[in-house]
Amino acid sequence: MDKSNPSKCPFNHGANTEQQKNVMEWWPKSLNLDILHQHDTKTNPFHGFNYAEAFSKLDLEAVKNDLKNLMTDSQDWWPADWGHYGGLMIRMAWHAAGTYRTADGRGGSNTGNQRFAPLNSWPDNANLDKARRLLWPIKKKYGNQLSWGDLIILAGNMAYESMGFKTFGFAGGREDIWHPEKDIYWGDEQEWLGKDRYKNSDSESLENPLAAVQMGLIYVNPEGVDGKPDPLKTAHDVRTTFGRMAMNDEETCALTAGGHTVGKAHGNGDASKLGAEPEGADIQEQGLGWINPKGNGNAGDTVTSGLEGAWTTTPDRWNHTYFHLLLNHEWELKKSPAGAWQWEPIDMKDEDKPVDAHDPTVKRNPIMTDADMAMKMDPAYRKISEKFYNDPEYFKDVFARAWFKLTHRDLGPKSRYLGADVPQEDLIWQDPIPKVDYSLTDDEINQLKKTILESGLSDNDLISTAWDSARTYRGSDYRGGANGGRIRFSPQKDWEGNEPERLQKVISKLTEIQDSLGKKVSLADLMVLGGTAAVEKAAQAIDPSIQVSFSSGRGDASEEMTDIDSFDVLEPVSDGFRNWMKKEYAVNPEELLLDRSQLLGLTAPEMTVLIGGMRVLGTNYGGTKHGVFTDNVGQLSNDFFVELTDMSYSWKPAGANLYNIVERKTGETKWTATRVDIIFGSNSILRSYSEFYAQDDNKVKFAQDFVNAWTKVMNADRFDLK
Structure with a gap:
């Protein structure tokens, strides 16, 4: 093929790429009906398949055991931090569920849409492609009985349980899509991480139905509003964003703490040198993105958010360290190796520091994001944080329920829940409806x-x-x-x-x-x-x-x-x-x-x-x-x-x-x-x-x-x- 002369190509060059204008580009004011046709049956390789029936035959306990075993089965191509993939799997599940917004009910984990653009290539989802690829052997094994949507959330649950935390429960029933949800409105910015969503300090100026504060983020910028640290301003953004996901202040504080009790942030390198995101990567990368040329490109060289460090002393185990460190230490602003703003403790003793994720002979400072510091500096969040700190059992209960709500809110009423791990309790946010005891002839x-x-x-x-x-x-x-x-x-x-x-x-x-x-x-x-x-x-x-x-x-x-x-x-x-x-x-x-x-x-x-x-x-x-x-x-x-x-x-x-x-x-x-x-x-x-x-x-x-x-x-x- 002569690529220098497209007119000599033996097919309609550009017809299947972005090089040729589509109808909406020629006539942008025309009414676009595509939203009514997304997920057409022609995109589904298994049209008419009854997922609920297939799920009923799934050995859920076997899946859970396989997932727990996966957590500590570190792979050379993407080594686990501290030998445990828990933090990565929790982040994957969190970011799958976290796109949900109450205004139109769109987003969330219900369709397994994190596999497709734009979500698979959002800056905030960097390296989650590796988490899904680590799950592939389990998806391959259980096949049609287990959707990607269910598997992603279950992996997050099993990550917590393998690290010592008992979750509130799990429900299956998420049916996968087979094509990007390109017609969901994620914002009109033409660049990642644009800075014009808030027109003023009023939370209502964030355009509905959006919840995230910038294009390509799940929630808020971890460095601070527009990348400028200020925990009180960040508290405003956090409250607005989580509120638009149906979370109150207590649930928001619990989720922030519970999410950062395990795992770490990654920023040990130059983010500008990373390769393209999955949708823009070269064909030989086989769907993986953000290829890192530094060292082995993973483990200690990993760059994701740009912040670098763990939040707690034992980031591979569930405990109460988060509030101990947050409330009992003074924190100062520093730059990560990648140049991102993060908060680090002043004069912390070695026993309070976590060991390096890949070198157990080295101890590192823990870190906090601007959102973490908001839990300390905002008066309302501070009060809740102190309550959680003084009552660990209460905190565990609130977090367990908030995590369940986060990962199941978009699944619908309880009548759609599948599996033996569905909690018996009826929750008000599930919009409960009593079953009828009559029929009409x-x-x-x-x-x-x-x-x-x-x-x-x-x-x-x-x-x-x-x-x-x-x-x-x-x-x-x-x-x-x-x-x-x-x-x-x-x-x-x-x-x-x-x-x-x-x-x-x-x-x-x-x-x-x-x-x-x-x-x-x-x-x-x-x-x-x-x-x-x-x-x-x-x-x-x-x-x-x-x-x-x-x-x-x-x-x-x-x-x-x-x-x-x-x-x-x-x-x-x-x-x-x-x-x-x-x-x-x-x-x-x-x-x-x-x-x-x-x-x-x-x-x-x-x-x-x-x-x-x-x-x-x-x-x-x-x-x-x-x-x-x-x-x-x-x-x-x-x-x-x-x-x-x-x-x-x-x-x-x-x-x-x-x-x-x-x-x-x-x-x-x-x-x-x-x-x-x-x-x-x-x-x-x-x-x-x-x-x-x-x-x-x-x-x-x-x-x-x-x-x-x-x-x-x-x-x-x-x-x-x-």
């Missing part, structure tokens, strides 16, 4: 439908309430949804997007119906059933044979089972399906629609058909008429798409997020619409779906597809049905 379901439809509640009321209850579901961390019926409680009952007055009217009437029944049926079921009955009625106006399936079994959570503060992040700020926005935002309404659709697990055709159906059903927030392109509101017709694609109209801007649909012949305005409505005629991909559903031969197809998409949303959180 087809006759009972049909009678309930009739009762609800004759209750005086409008079809609009029933559909909107069912939708509002279900739309909170997030496939990112499996939170929200109709199960539990938490729309009855604060804060959901008062959310603007739920139209509190209408919602209370519906709940009151459904409660009356519930009280009149001869058997117990949850309000969560009744809300979904009411919307389902109304949708079925609307669909049968188009085709009397259409049935909308309903599966009972939703439980009613109590207020005591509801962590009110943690549900604030589930509040919708917009809902394109009901044509509502709480206020104007920096992003366009159609982009917010895509984000919500992806969290609901919808495909682009499903999103399209739901928009068209919700419009003709008249379910707009507040009863607005924008996008209601039909004279037969309440019938599940394809009128939205017929009118949208009709060239007898022209489309005129009429205000902020408002358009008039004008008859070309008369100049009269026939309909009004928002951006969410007209994007389905503007975007070439969405228009192709709109034209499909506008066809004369697809009227029934549209109604049936809407019913299927509706049922999918109503059952999104029903893991017992999957």
